[in-house]
Amino acid sequence: MQARSKTPPMQLAGRASADLAMAIAPHAQRIWVAAGPGNNGGDGLEAAMHLHRAGYTVIVSLLLDRDKHPTDAQAALARALQAGVKVQTQTPQSWIASMTAQDLCIDAMLGLGSSKPLPADLQSWVELMNRSQAQILALDLPTGLNPESGQLLGTNQAHGVVHADHTLTFIAAKPGLFMGHGRDVCGEIWLSTLDEDIPNTPTTLKRPAQTAWLNSPAQRVHKSHASHKGSHGDVAIIGGEALSLRGMGMSGAAVLAASAALHAEAGRVILNLQGDASCPVPADLMQRQWGQLDLENLHVVAGCGGGQAMEALMPEILTRSQQLVIDADGLNAVATHAALQQALRQRDAAQPTVLTPHPLEAARLLGCSTADIQNDRLDAAHRLAERFACVVVLKGSGSVIAAPGHIPRINTTGNGRLATGGTGDVLAGLVGARMAQGLNAFDAACSAVHQHGLMANRWPDHTSLTASQLAQSLN
Numbered sequence: 001m002q003a004r005s006k007t008p009p010m011q012l013a014g015r016a017s018a019d020l021a022m023a024i025a026p027h028a029q030r031i032w033v034a035a036g037p038g039n040n041g042g043d044g045l046e047a048a049m050h051l052h053r054a055g056y057t058v059i060v061s062l063l064l065d066r067d068k069h070p071t072d073a074q075a076a077l078a079r080a081l082q083a084g085v086k087v088q089t090q091t092p093q094s095w096i097a098s099m100t101a102q103d104l105c106i107d108a109m110l111g112l113g114s115s116k117p118l119p120a121d122l123q124s125w126v127e128l129m130n131r132s133q134a135q136i137l138a139l140d141l142p143t144g145l146n147p148e149s150g151q152l153l154g155t156n157q158a159h160g161v162v163h164a165d166h167t168l169t170f171i172a173a174k175p176g177l178f179m180g181h182g183r184d185v186c187g188e189i190w191l192s193t194l195d196e197d198i199p200n201t202p203t204t205l206k207r208p209a210q211t212a213w214l215n216s217p218a219q220r221v222h223k224s225h226a227s228h229k230g231s232h233g234d235v236a237i238i239g240g241e242a243l244s245l246r247g248m249g250m251s252g253a254a255v256l257a258a259s260a261a262l263h264a265e266a267g268r269v270i271l272n273l274q275g276d277a278s279c280p281v282p283a284d285l286m287q288r289q290w291g292q293l294d295l296e297n298l299h300v301v302a303g304c305g306g307g308q309a310m311e312a313l314m315p316e317i318l319t320r321s322q323q324l325v326i327d328a329d330g331l332n333a334v335a336t337h338a339a340l341q342q343a344l345r346q347r348d349a350a351q352p353t354v355l356t357p358h359p360l361e362a363a364r365l366l367g368c369s370t371a372d373i374q375n376d377r378l379d380a381a382h383r384l385a386e387r388f389a390c391v392v393v394l395k396g397s398g399s400v401i402a403a404p405g406h407i408p409r410i411n412t413t414g415n416g417r418l419a420t421g422g423t424g425d426v427l428a429g430l431v432g433a434r435m436a437q438g439l440n441a442f443d444a445a446c447s448a449v450h451q452h453g454l455m456a457n458r459w460p461d462h463t464s465l466t467a468s469q470l471a472q473s474l475n
Helices: 009-024 039-053 071-083 093-097 120-131 251-263 309-320 328-336 338-345 359-366 370-375 377-388 423-436 441-457 467-473
Strands: 031-035 058-062 086-088 104-108 135-139 166-170 188-192 234-239 268-273 299-302 323-326 353-355 391-394 400-402
Touching (some): 009 039, 009 166, 031 039, 039 135, 234 251, 234 328, 234 423, 251 268, 299 309, 299 423, 309 338, 323 328, 359 370, 377 391, 377 400, 423 467, 441 467
Parallel strands (some): 031 058, 031 104, 058 086, 104 135, 135 166, 299 323
């Protein structure tokens, strides 16, 4: 029997794009396809052909002359023209200005290979699309977004990237869709694997190597009827220096972490403040002096508001703590002293450790710039995990959880409400509680990060999120 030919990937992408376009804008009177000079533009041309054949009014704006397009894109252009699609090199500005919310713009300007700021002509197309009242469907990724990091290709945050309502990505989801600015500009994300629809015919597409999983929902810790407070672990929060270098009291950070561990239902929570408390301490928290802490039998969270006091405490914390979460000034102490870095690497396998840096703290630990961290968050988290042989939570938009021997996870819960002081302390306390309740370090980190973001997603509208309220809402 004669073998059936394969459908080229660009044709599959165009068909998938048209199908989604008709689903999200079934009553569109106008569809504008902005097609760029590469294969992404070819995907848009294929989509335009299918939409035209389905009876929609479509205009394609094509960047550059047809003879400068890749072979597949040239074939897509020929197919579109043969089908009767209107293709021009200018943008139909008055036509676009009359579009309504039921109409559709399709962003097929730039695909995966772009890494430089947008040229002026493409920049004007992006701005025109963003000003339109129509819905926007981006093919593969919004133009102006780095597919790996989620950072912008240029510096103009307001106009330098397409703000899509929907993004249809092909073959596999790209990390940048779930991190950085990707969380703000992709809208609803759809995936087409471009698998051939002919039964029993293997695909010829090359699948990319897997670089990350999306973080899964938080594991819940069940308390049995026969359990008691000693069954769910003792968490010690060490930090809260009385005054920082800036003359500000920092005890609140440690209290927030302790409150989070308490409301996450750790068995007992012990607070060790490096100075007199400058904020109220809940009666539910036990306070202990440094010399009274039995570190070998505690799940320690070190560094929240600890200031310079952490430098003297970290050698013993690193050596003795049963399980350890290092945050804030604990991380800064490690970054400053080579001996502490060595002690962190030498922690026994039975002494699991989680680091919870934000990008600046990660940069200090790796000896690079914050921009370096943000430009490749997956790699930064991986390097930290390998360098210090521990679990790493690289915080930010699309927090990354990495550990030696694990495929990293990108967290998709959370929103801008978490961009307020103290929420990182709450996360550190939550990670400590989950470790105390029996989850291994990687699972505890994944669970805590997911739940932390989910609480922000579920926060009541028109109600400010504060760290103290966030901590009290955990369970």
